[in-house]
Amino acid sequence: MEPFRRLRSRTVVLPATDIDTDQIIPARYLTTTGREGLGRHLFAGWRYAGDGTPLADFPLNRPQAAGCAILVAGRNFGCGSSREHAAWALYDYGIRVVISSEIADIFRSNALKNGLLPILVDEPLHAWLLAHPGADLEIDLEGNRLLLPDGQAVTFAIEPFARYCLLQGVDELGHLLAQLPRIEAFERETAR
Template sequence: MQPFTTLTSRTVVLRERNIDTDQIIPARFLTTTERKGLGKHAFSDWRTLPDGSPDPDFPFNRPENIGARILVAGRNFGCGSSREHAPWALADLGVRAVISSEIADIFRSNALKNGLVPIVLDEPVVDELIDRPGIELQIDIASQTVTLPGGTRVRFPLDAFARTCLLEGVDQLGYLLRQAPAIQRFEESNQRSQRHAR
């Protein structure tokens, strides 16, 4: 996982509410455990017309949104089943952060484990972002802020452990493995103490 310190990007907007994980990545694409390549299936049922061709009106198909790394979405994003493929698909699509006024707990947890930052902001702020697609935002993980056009900085909540993992570019297992020398020293010290106590 790459460290996530700051991100400056334009936004792509999906104004719908209650976007569930089956809409993010339909169940028929869950047969793989490979993350690479899932991005082309993200929002598959919305991105294509009945004849299978790309829908030119879908935000991720529009030329002006190519390269946008911040998704702004309606309330209750990521609801539904707990599939980890949903953040995998978004990350493979190029999305590094999702901003909404409400993000489902399981999706938020899965996203953080995969370097995708779920950002919850007050609904009036999100509504303003939804009404202004394509604006440039800056996300700063260390200060837990989103800088809006004009310079206003808005704080967002982020678990301290998740923040550390993002800044260091490690997942939960990677973080634990980094502690292996300290764990080993503790175990050796504990064993010596137990021997002396006998």
């Protein structure tokens, strides 16, 4: 994972509510334990016709969505079964932040563990973001702030350890392995 401190990007909007993990990445693509290449299957059931042709009217297929790293999604994003591949597919596609007024707990946990920042906002701001696709936003993780196009700063909550891991660009195991010299020193000291 890369460290996440600040991100400036336009938004791509997917307003549907109750987008579940099977819609994020269909089960037929869960045959790998690797993270790379899953982005091409992101929202596959919605992005492509039966013959694999991209559907021009799907928000992620529109030219103005190219390079967008912030997804604004409808309420209850990531519901359904626990599927780490959903976070992997979003990350591999280039999405680094998901914003909604409601994000399923298990998806939120998987996202944070895989370098993807889920941000909860209140209903009025969520409605504004849904109505303004392509809005230029800045995410300041060091300050826990979402900066809007008019300069207004909105704070967001994130668990301290998850924030630390994102800022450092490590997952839980990476953090633990970085502590190995201290753990070994402690064990040597207490074994005496």
